[in-house]
Amino acid sequence: MSGLQAALRQDRAQLGIGMMLAAWLLFSFVDTSVKWLVLAGLPAMQLAFMRYVGHFVISLADVGRGGFNIERFRTDHFAWVGFRAFLLVSATCLNFIALKTLPLTLTSAIMFSAPILVCAFAVPLLGERVGPWRWFAILLGFAGVLVVIRPFGETFTWVTLLPVYNALSLALYSIITRKLSGIVSATTMQFYMGALGTLVLLPFAIWTWQSPATALDWVLMIALGVWGWAGHELLTRAHGFATANTLMPYTYSFMIYLTIASYLVFSHVPDVYTVLGAGIIICSGLIIWVREKGKTT
Secondary structure: OOHHHHHHHHHHHHHHHHHHHHHHHHHHHHHHHHHHHHHOOOOHHHHHHHHHHHHHHHHHHHHOOOOOOHHHHOOOOHHHHHHHHHHHHHHHHHHHHHHOOOOHHHHHHHHOOHHHHHHHHHHHHHOOOOOHHHHHHHHHHHHHHHHHHOOOOOOOOHHHHHHHHHHHHHHHHHHHHHHHOOOOOHHHHHHHHHHHHHHHHHHHHHHHOOOOOOHHHHHHHHHHHHHHHHHHHHHHHHOOOOOHHHHHHHHHHHHHHHHHHHHHHHOOOOOHHHHHHHHHHHHHHHHHHHHHHHHHO
């Protein structure tokens, strides 16, 4: 490889990393805003609807550029696209419910067991081989989740299980996205995700609707869909500039963003168990990343 080619490849990788960092920053805006709004008394299902209706409007405009031809909305993999959308929509709803009572740092720590679960699910669903080091990392990540949620501690509540479901959903979502990559366009997947979330959540939003009390609350509520759509757009495009193995460590920036936001906005400092469990989960994820990187180099 010539020096110019290597430099161009490095520039593309840096652009992908920048997109990944920006995507998770936008996702942290969503979670922080939702926690602010649910504490202000707005229903979680109303906020989930606003998250997807904004996403849907932007995606519809994106798909419809150049004319609303029915062929632009077709896909031969509708069942998988729909199931993928369901996984994310359901995870969003339960995450918004959990954020009313759980700290941002706790929900994000549990959510980041998703890459570990992807490794475990890849065996039966993708037929991939997982060696002893990665099985060790999977078990280590599971131990980290137990440290965070403390299922037998006095502080444990059923709400703590909601982020566990979210991690499982996001793991399956990632595997389905991997299977559909190159077969179904990102624009099509974005559209159906927004459409499903809007249609399913509309009745709940109407039933529970409460108008925000301040102009700031209105702005934050409307911005949820924009931030969500833009984050997924950047996340998808980042993989066009850098490999998944290059990008994976930068997903943990989400924890950093939310820890800072949790302290600045809600004056919350994570307890020792959340920090310890998050550290174990990150270590297990990095072990998997190192083993995966070794296979592709």
